[in-house]
Amino acid sequence: MKSKLKIILLFIVGIISITAINVLRKDSAEHDKNKLIDNLISEDRQEQKQEPFANYLQKVSDDTNKKCPITINKYTRLDNTHILSGNTIQYNYTLVDFEKGEADIKLIEKEFTNTILNDVKTNPKLKILRDKNITITYYYKDKNGEFLYNFKVTPNMYK
Incomplete structure (x- = not known):
């Protein structure tokens, strides 16, 4: 009976460990995905900040060229x-x-x-x-x- 209980407990601990590892993998993958999305959003914001200045610079060039x-x-x-x-x-x-x-x-x-x-x-x-x-x-x-x-x-x- 003791040995059957040990096997059941080891089986349960094994299932919990495997579940915990899978959850951690998912969390890690989700974290990496979120970090990637945050980086892409940040880069997009940088481009948006630079875009208006690029337009301004082109306008300065165009205005100068008219003269x-x-x-x-x-x-x-x-x-x-x-x-x-x-x-x-x-x-x-x-x-x-x-x-x-x-x-x-x-x-x-x-x-x-x-x-x-x-x-x-x-x-x-x-x-x-x-x-x-x-x-x-x-x-x-x-x-x-x-x-x-x-x-x-x-x-x-x-x-």
């Missing part, structure tokens, strides 16, 4: 802007009195790099771009449309 070409000074003209991938806006300039063969590219790079970086860091009009960690690319060509210089300012450079 282009814009004479910046007697040497420089802003031709247009483009929104590139990776939260990047590109400003396309022409140096109206320079030809590639005549221009000292090294001097242009040296002078423009410091001037551009300082402008991105301090220009109040660019604050919204700095706040949103936008990369700003400055693309320069000569009066004949030949590429001269390209400078990319990343958030790491202006923060």
